[in-house]
Amino acid sequence: MSRFAHRCPPRGTLAVVSFTILAAACSDTTPPPVAPRFDATTEQIGTAAAPVRAPKGRIAFARGGEIFIMNADGSGEVQVTTGASADYPALSPSGRQIAFTSYLNGPGDIYVVNTDGSGLTRLTSTTAYEDMPSWSPNGKQIAFASDRDGDWEIYVMNASGSGVVPITSDPAFDFEPAWSPDGRRIAFTSERAGGNRDIWVMNADGSNPMRLTTSVYGDALAAWSPDGSRIAFTTERDGNAEIYVMNADGSAQTNLTMNAGSDWAPSWSPDRRQQKIAFQSSRGGGDYEIFLMDADGSGQTPLTSNSLDDAYPKWGK
Numbered sequence: 587m588s589r590f591a592h593r594c595p596p597r598g599t600l601a602v603v604s605f606t607i608l609a610a611a612c613s614d615t616t617p618p619p620v621a622p623r624f625d626a627t628t629e630q631i632g633t634a635a636a637p638v639r640a641p642k643g644r645i646a647f648a649r650g651g652e653i654f655i656m657n658a659d660g661s662g663e664v665q666v667t668t669g670a671s672a673d674y675p676a677l678s679p680s681g682r683q684i685a686f687t688s689y690l691n692g693p694g695d696i697y698v699v700n701t702d703g704s705g706l707t708r709l710t711s712t713t714a715y716e717d718m719p720s721w722s723p724n725g726k727q728i729a730f731a732s733d734r735d736g737d738w739e740i741y742v743m744n745a746s747g748s749g750v751v752p753i754t755s756d757p758a759f760d761f762e763p764a765w766s767p768d769g770r771r772i773a774f775t776s777e778r779a780g781g782n783r784d785i786w787v788m789n790a791d792g793s794n795p796m797r798l799t800t801s802v803y804g805d806a807l808a809a810w811s812p813d814g815s816r817i818a819f820t821t822e823r824d825g826n827a828e829i830y831v832m833n834a835d836g837s838a839q840t841n842l843t844m845n846a847g848s849d850w851a852p853s854w855s856p857d858r859r860q861q862k863i864a865f866q867s868s869r870g871g872g873d874y875e876i877f878l879m880d881a882d883g884s885g886q887t888p889l890t891s892n893s894l895d896d897a898y899p900k901w902g903k
């Protein structure tokens with residue numbers, strides 16, 4: 587049992603994953619992987635008969651209590667942190683920084699690090715949890731969740747860590763903020779409708795909260811499409827976790843993954859022309875890998891292959 591379990595309910599099943607990651611961090615002495623030298627031939631994947639444009643950008647993710655980053659085709663993997671007890675990365679809009687949660691000082695705090703591993707900076711320092719960072723699209727602010735008032739609220743701070751302001755105030759748990767691409771709205775997970783988790787959306791100042799999912803099962807981990815028209819999310823409504831997508835008003839909720847494993851934590855390509863989604867999946871049994879698929883659910887392909895949990899992909903420039 588995790589020593590945090592009694593205070594850390596928001597991630598549900600994934601709380602177990604997080605603990606597994608932390609436990610692995612203590613025993614894994616494998617040296618960090620060396621980034622392969624750039625090879626122009628990796629710019630395209632697929633067969634000669636049907637070449638496919640390689641996905642653009644980079645994907646940050648968590649593995650074994652550390653933050654990693656790789657190209658969006660799975661190449662060029664680099665370990666960013668060492669000994670960070672890290673989870674839940676968020677790649678900044680510039681692609682130069684990663685905000686994440688660290689358990690180095692007990693309950694989670696928000697840290698930020700440059701993608702080359704330099705400039706590690708602690709942004710929050712409380713005895714409560716701070717977790718689940720999400721950058722504003724202009725890179726000037728970071729939304730996050732904290733249980734500092736006892737029931738998890740969403741807060742916004744400057745990217746320097748100053749000026750922390752709560753934007754929810756409700757007795758239910760509110761967590762997993764996701765800032766919309768136009769900066770005007772924040773999607774989040776809340777248990778305020780009868781205690782089960784649903785995707786909600788509010789203005790970025792916290793006004794006008796609206797419930798988007800009504801399933802009695804858990805709905806969580808919202809992720810905006812780059813044009814803001816759709817939201818992908820994780821739901822357990824079909825008996826095991828799947829990635830669903832819906833219009834940003836909550837209509838047309840559609841299962842994209844449809845398999846017996848756990849499919850979690852979607853993140854869209856920031857390139858509007860790509861319409862691809864990264865996510866984590868435990869299909870095949872065992873640990874999680876990072877997968878990629880087209881936004882209609884086709885072409886589901888693993889990007890990682892190892893025995894640790896690869897979790898919380900965040901796709902950026």
Ligand SMILES: [Ca+2]
Binds near residue numbers: 759760
């Ligand atoms: Ca609350």
Ligand SMILES: [Ca+2]
Binds near residue numbers: 783785799800802
């Ligand atoms: Ca629900």
Ligand SMILES: [Ca+2]
Binds near residue numbers: 828844847
């Ligand atoms: Ca599934």
Ligand SMILES: [Ca+2]
Binds near residue numbers: 873875892
């Ligand atoms: Ca793995």
